[in-house]
Amino acid sequence: MSDTKNPADLNLALAAATCALLGIGATEPVAAAEADTWSFDSSLLYYGESDDRVQDVSAAISAQRKFDDERVLGLSLTADTLTGASASGAIALDRPQTFTSPSGKATYTTQAGDVPLDDTFKDTRFALNASWTQPLARLYTVSGGLGFSTEYDYTHIGANLSLARDFNKRNTTVSAGLAWSQDDIDPVGGAPLPLAQMLDVGQGGNKAGSDSKDVLDFLVGLTQVLNRTTVLRINYSYSDASGYLNDPYKILSVVDPVTGDTLTRTPTAGLQGPTGVYRYENRPDSRVKQSLYAEMKHSFGAPVLRVAYRFMTDDWGIDSNTLETSLRWPLGGSSYIEPQLRYYTQSEADFYRANLVAGQPLPQYASADFRLGNFDATTVGVKFGHKTAGGNEWSTRLEYYQQTGDIPSDQIIGNQANRPQYPDLSAVIVQFGYRFGLR
Amino acid sequence: MRCGLLIASVLLLSGCAHVGVQPWERDVLAKPEMSLDADPLDAAIDDHIYFSKEASSGGRGFGGGGCGCN
Amino acid sequence: MSVDPRPISLVYEQDHWVGRFVAMACPCEVLIDAPSSETAQTLARAIANVAWRVEQKFSRYRSDSVVHAINQAAGEATAVDGETTQLLDFAATLTRLSAGRFDITSGVLRRAWTFDGGSTVPSQRQIDDLMPLVGWDKVVWQRPYLTLQPGMQIDFGGIGKEYAVDSAAKLAGSLAPEVSCLVNFGGDIVVRAPAGSEREWSVGVERYDQSGVAREIIKLRRGALATSGDSRRFVLKDGRRYSHILDARTGWPIPDAPRSVTVAADTCTQAGTLTTLAMLQGAGAAEFLRTSGCKFWLQ
Numbered sequence: 001m002s003d004t005k006n007p008a009d010l011n012l013a014l015a016a017a018t019c020a021l022l023g024i025g026a027t028e029p030v031a032a033a034e035a036d037t038w039s040f041d042s043s044l045l046y047y048g049e050s051d052d053r054v055q056d057v058s059a060a061i062s063a064q065r066k067f068d069d070e071r072v073l074g075l076s077l078t079a080d081t082l083t084g085a086s087a088s089g090a091i092a093l094d095r096p097q098t099f100t101s102p103s104g105k106a107t108y109t110t111q112a113g114d115v116p117l118d119d120t121f122k123d124t125r126f127a128l129n130a131s132w133t134q135p136l137a138r139l140y141t142v143s144g145g146l147g148f149s150t151e152y153d154y155t156h157i158g159a160n161l162s163l164a165r166d167f168n169k170r171n172t173t174v175s176a177g178l179a180w181s182q183d184d185i186d187p188v189g190g191a192p193l194p195l196a197q198m199l200d201v202g203q204g205g206n207k208a209g210s211d212s213k214d215v216l217d218f219l220v221g222l223t224q225v226l227n228r229t230t231v232l233r234i235n236y237s238y239s240d241a242s243g244y245l246n247d248p249y250k251i252l253s254v255v256d257p258v259t260g261d262t263l264t265r266t267p268t269a270g271l272q273g274p275t276g277v278y279r280y281e282n283r284p285d286s287r288v289k290q291s292l293y294a295e296m297k298h299s300f301g302a303p304v305l306r307v308a309y310r311f312m313t314d315d316w317g318i319d320s321n322t323l324e325t326s327l328r329w330p331l332g333g334s335s336y337i338e339p340q341l342r343y344y345t346q347s348e349a350d351f352y353r354a355n356l357v358a359g360q361p362l363p364q365y366a367s368a369d370f371r372l373g374n375f376d377a378t379t380v381g382v383k384f385g386h387k388t389a390g391g392n393e394w395s396t397r398l399e400y401y402q403q404t405g406d407i408p409s410d411q412i413i414g415n416q417a418n419r420p421q422y423p424d425l426s427a428v429i430v431q432f433g434y435r436f437g438l439r
Numbered sequence: 440m441r442c443g444l445l446i447a448s449v450l451l452l453s454g455c456a457h458v459g460v461q462p463w464e465r466d467v468l469a470k471p472e473m474s475l476d477a478d479p480l481d482a483a484i485d486d487h488i489y490f491s492k493e494a495s496s497g498g499r500g501f502g503g504g505g506c507g508c509n
Numbered sequence: 510m511s512v513d514p515r516p517i518s519l520v521y522e523q524d525h526w527v528g529r530f531v532a533m534a535c536p537c538e539v540l541i542d543a544p545s546s547e548t549a550q551t552l553a554r555a556i557a558n559v560a561w562r563v564e565q566k567f568s569r570y571r572s573d574s575v576v577h578a579i580n581q582a583a584g585e586a587t588a589v590d591g592e593t594t595q596l597l598d599f600a601a602t603l604t605r606l607s608a609g610r611f612d613i614t615s616g617v618l619r620r621a622w623t624f625d626g627g628s629t630v631p632s633q634r635q636i637d638d639l640m641p642l643v644g645w646d647k648v649v650w651q652r653p654y655l656t657l658q659p660g661m662q663i664d665f666g667g668i669g670k671e672y673a674v675d676s677a678a679k680l681a682g683s684l685a686p687e688v689s690c691l692v693n694f695g696g697d698i699v700v701r702a703p704a705g706s707e708r709e710w711s712v713g714v715e716r717y718d719q720s721g722v723a724r725e726i727i728k729l730r731r732g733a734l735a736t737s738g739d740s741r742r743f744v745l746k747d748g749r750r751y752s753h754i755l756d757a758r759t760g761w762p763i764p765d766a767p768r769s770v771t772v773a774a775d776t777c778t779q780a781g782t783l784t785t786l787a788m789l790q791g792a793g794a795a796e797f798l799r800t801s802g803c804k805f806w807l808q
Contacts, residue, residue, distance in 0.1 A: 007801040010606055011783070017606075018779045021599040022675050028704060030732025032773035032804055034725060035711065041480045047488060062480055076483075082508075125506060147505055154507030162501075171459025179501040217501055223475065225459045229467050233475050237497060293498035297473055304472045310498040320495040328472050336472075346494055372494055383481075397481070403492065425492065433480065466796035 039064050043433040045080075050426045053117060054084040074131040074145075081124045087423035088118035089250040089368030090278055091355050091416065093262055098275040100198055102249050104189040107201060107272045115423045118249050125151035139166040147181070155184045162219070171225040179217040186210035187248035192280035195362055198251060200273030206280070213243030229299040239289040251278045252368040253355045260414030263358055279356060281367040283349075289314040304328045317350035318372065326383075334387040340399070342379035348372060354407045354421065370423045375405035381429070392436040399429040517557050519550055528553025532560035533568070533670055535695025539677075542689040542708050552685055556677040556692055563673040567596070569616070569664040579655055580662045586654040594652055596665060596672065603668070603782060604645045604757075610789045611782075612757035614657070616664040617642045621760070624742035624753040636760040643757055671735060671781035674699050678777075691729070699733040699777045706730060714771045714806055725771070725806050733777035737784035738769035738808075754788045763791035769808040770794060 019025065040063050047056040058080030065073045090097065090110075097116060098109045110116040127149035136142045140163065147158040162177025185191065190207030199206050221235040253262040254277040267273030295308040310322040326340040349372040351365035381399030388394070405422030412421060460468070471477060482499060490496040491508035517530045526541040526549035539556045541549045569576045579587045589597065600613045617639050621631035641647075642660045649656040657663065665672070677692045678701040689702035691710045700710055712734055714725040727734065742753035744762070751762040766788045774780035783803055787794040798805040 005606075005608075007797050010786075011779075011801040011803060013602075013606055014779055014782055015775065017599055017602040018675075018776050018782075021595050021672070021778060022679060022776060023595075024679065027775040028731055030773050030775050030804075031730035032732055032734065033728050034806075035728055043480050043484065045484055058484075060480060060484070078483075123507075127505065145501075149505050151507055156505035158505060160501045168457070168459055169461070177501065181505060183505065185507065217497070219501065225465075225468060227458075228460050228464045231468060231473065231475060235498060235500075239497070289495075291495070291498045295475060295499070297475060299467050299470070299473055304470075308499075310495070312495040312498070314494075316494075318494050320493070322495065322498075344489070344493060344495075349494070371492060377493065401488075401492075427492075429488070431481075431484065464796075465799065466793070469795070469799070 034066075037066055037437060039066075039435070039437040041433070041435045043431055045432075046428075046430045048428050049084065049086075052084060053425070054082065054086050054427075056080055056082050070141075071134040072132070074129075074133075076127075076129045078127040078149075079124065081122065083122050085117035087370050088116050089281060089370070090116040090253045090276075091255070091262065091368075091421075092116065092419045093276075094415070094419070096275075097262070098273070099251075099278065100201055100272075100274055102188045104199075104204065104207070105201060107274075113419065115420055118251075123152050125149060125154075127156075136163070139170075140164070141166075153186050153188055155186075157182055158215075160217075173221075173223040175219075175221045175223075177217075177219045177221075179215075179219075181215045182212060183215070183243075184210060184212045185244055185248065191244065191246070191248050194246075194282035194364075195279045195366065198274045198278040198280065200267045200271040202271060203268075203273075211244035213241060213245055215239060215241040231297050233293075233295045235291075235293040237289075237291050237293070239287075239291075241287045241289075242285060245283045245285060245287055246281055247283075247367075247369055248280070250281045250367060250369045252281060252353070252366055253278055254358050255355045255413060255416075257357050257359055258414055260412070260416040262355075277358070279362075279366075281369065282365050283351065283367055284316065284365055287314055287316055302330045316372070318346055318348065320344065320346035336385050338383040338385070340379070340381040340383060342377075344377040344379075346373075346375060348374040354411050354416070357413070370403075370405060370425070373405050373422065374408070375403050375422065377401065377403040385433075392434065395431075395433040395435075397429070397431040397433070399431075401425070401427045401429060515557070515561065517553050519546070519553055521546075526553070528557070530557045530560070532557065533564045533673065533694060535670075537694045539693070540691040540710060543685065548685055548688060552681055552688065552690060555680055555684055559677040559680055560673050560694060563669060563676065566592075567665045567669050569662070569666075576664060579657065582657065584656070584659040586649070586656040588653050589655055590653070596668070597650060597655060599778075600663075600665070600668065601645060601650065607786055607789065609644075609758045610756045611667065611785060612643065612645050613663045613665060613667070614645055614648065614661055615643050615755055615757035615760075616662050616666065617660070618755050618757075618760050622744070622753075622755070622762070624744055624751075624762075626743060626745065628745050630744060630746050640760050643760065667785055668778060668781065670694050670697050671733075671777040674733070674777040697733075697735050697777050697781055698729070700729045700731050702731045714769070714808075716808065727771075727773070727806070729773070732773060732775050733780045734771060734773050735777055735780035735784050736769060736771040737781070737788050752788055754785060756789060763789055765792040766790070767794050767807045770798070771806040772798065773804040 042061040045058045060078040062076035092113060092115045095112050096109055098107050100107055129147045131145035133143035142163050144161045149156045158181030160177060160179035162175055164173050164175035166173050190209055191211050192207050196206035217239045219235055219237040223233045225231050255262050262276040265274055265277050289312060291310055291312040293310040298305045306326045308324045312320045322344045324342045326338050328336050328338040330336045351367060352372045353366055354368055356366060379399055379401045383397040385393055385395035403425040405424060407421045517528050519528045528539040530537050537560055539553050541552050543549055565571060566575050568574050575593050603611045621635045621639055623629055647658050674692050674694050674697045678699040681690050681701045687703050689706045689708040691700045698712060709728040709730050712727045712729055744751045749764040751764050752766040755762050770784045770787045772780045772783040787798050790797040795807055
């Protein structure tokens with residue numbers, strides 16, 4: 001407090017002076033700890049895409065219990081219900097199109113001029129996660145987690161383990177971790193055989209049963225304090241997925257090489273079925289991804305700026321760049337407003353194509369899933385939060401997400417040029433959150 | 440490309456040995472909004488939404504995945 | 510030996526004895542983890558006697574106290590005993606360690622300041638008039654003789670209660686070394702327990718804005734807790750809140766100090782000093798406590 005004196009040294013001098021005053025030798029060290037506390041974070045989310053596409057409502061609650069010696073238990077439960085439909089991969093036409101639904105027991109029809117949306121059934125998903133963190137030795141922290149989720153046609157289990165070590169007066173932390181997961185996919189109607197043609201209602205033979213995929217992730221990270229007001233994190237990750245990586249509900253239209261229209265087809269007499277030639281997609285059974293992620297937080301007095309960038313590349317030929325930024329601006333003593341911006345761009349997978357062309361040899365892999373295509377996406381949002389006198393926090397977040405894709409002009413054939421080519425997506429996201437604690 | 444990423448990461452780590460602050464200068468860094476894991480629920484929600492609508496996932500940590508939405 | 514008229518109540522609550530009495534103008538209690546009421550009674554009485562003895566000897570309000578005698582000496586030297594010598598030496602060390610912010614001669618500034626939650630602030634002239642009477646450097650301290658300049662006053666307000674708690678704990682340790690007990694003099698607390706004792710005492714730290722409601726529950730097995738706060742004694746001026754703890758170098762209080770600071774340390778004297786020094790850091794209290802290495806809770 002002679003302002004050059006280090007408070008730690010001051011405390012030592014104080015301890016010595018106190019012992020002298022009380023006429024005692026060294027004391028036994030104090031043993032004081034906070035009573036174990038639970039803290040909770042909950043949220044309610046609505047996600048809605050335009051044009052009657054996917055809508056999702058989800059509720060999540062996560063709980064954290066801190067024990068005396070820096071050990072932490074985390075639990076979270078999420079439930080979401082999905083309704084609506086997403087683009088199936090078939091192209092729009094000037095005439096209505098009928099498709100066999102995934103179950104193989106019914107059909108659905110798309111109007112002329114509309115991008116076909118697959119008949120996604122209502123689905124409810126539950127996910128449970130647990131994590132444990134504890135100090136291992138003086139500068140080491142170990143943490144592990146388990147995850148489980150289940151939905152109508154999909155089950156996931158996963159585990160992860162990571163180790164972190166502090167250096168340089170805890171200014172630098174290096175961590176490394178491994179995660180493994182196994183997913184079982186049991187598609188409605190069965191997993192389609194690769195590039196099999198969509199058949200009439202009740203006709204089997206083009207689908208098999210269930211399948212599975214394994215994913216192994218490896219991550220190394222560095223967190224570094226740059227100065228009193230800035231902290232930086234850099235992560236490198238490597239991910240290896242193998243097994244059934246297809247989307248069992250996505251299809252490709254087979255089109256005429258001149259007109260670009262989907263080949264027509266008449267269902268077998270007496271049966272309902274597709275009015276065009278469609279084939280189920282097929283992706284490789286292995287995918288290796290690498291990404292480099294950097295995130296920085298900087299404090300300008302009271303406001304805090306966050307900037308994050310991620311580069312991803314994989315062996316499917318996809319490269320992506322993500323840039324996110326947000327500025328948390330305090331309002332008064334207990335509220336804040338935080339505008340957020342995200343810009344994302346990805347290049348298409350090697351086997352991505354808008355459609356298959358009749359007469360050309362069937363490729364080994366093909367997918368028209370818009371999520372593997374070439375697109376830019378922008379998110380603009382704002383979050384508002386308020387801390388109550390009791391120390392709990394309410395928050396609300398509003399975001400708008402817009403995805404705009406692009407099919408290279410050499411892939412556009414004939415009449416396709418006059419119709420919507422890429423199923424551009426726009427969605428509104430509304431979220432309410434509440435954070436509270438219990439003793 | 441892969442080697443480049445790894446080399447860049449290692450060089451960055453070795454340069455970090457003396458950068459930082461003294462323990463008594465951590466007042467700003469201790470503010471909850473300066474934590475890199477400040478809003479884990481928001482992060483999980485975002486990761487899940489973008490995993491189901493885009494081809495990339497994760498980066499910040501583990502996760503991204505575990506659902507039939509992609 | 511005459512019967513002491515000051516009452517000590519002793520009751521058995523849950524799984525321990527509780528002795529309650531009033532001393533140093535605050536409610537005091539002793540929690541004793543012993544099966545027999547005789548042990549509890551002996552300890553409670555011994556601890557209450559320590560509190561009353563320290564109060565009688567060092568309270569500036571009592572005309573029979575050493576402090577009163579020193580303050581009335583008006584420029585003359587006063588001879589003090591061993592215990593007073595040690596307290597004065599400790600106070601001098603604190604003044605040095607805090608670079609003059611903490612000073613037992615700063616009590617006269619009370620005449621200029623009223624910390625009642627209002628916005629009355631003395632003028633610089635009023636402070637300037639009092640500052641010549643403030644400062645340990647103006648005191649002549651040659652053991653065992655203490656000489657204050659005429660008009661100066663000392664008081665052990667910042668360290669007396671904590672010293673009493675630690676002294677009581679020391680006595681409890683010699684009277685009943687195998688018993689775990691908690692001594693609480695108005696919020697300054699120490700747990701004296703035998704080595705290896707597993708018994709945890711739950712201490713609630715009151716919310717600064719709601720008395721009776723705990724903001725934090727701390728489980729104390731051994732050692733001390735002290736709390737410094739300004740929930741009732743502060744001044745609001747120009748939108749800034751000034752706690753009642755004055756910086757003895759300037760005569761002014763420190764703005765933007767936390768509402769309440771609780772520190773855990775090996776002894777109550779150390780814990781109490783740390784809370785005072787932290788409050789004297791104002792907005793830098795959290796950083797100060799974090800670096801000092803002690804466990805602390807702020808509001």
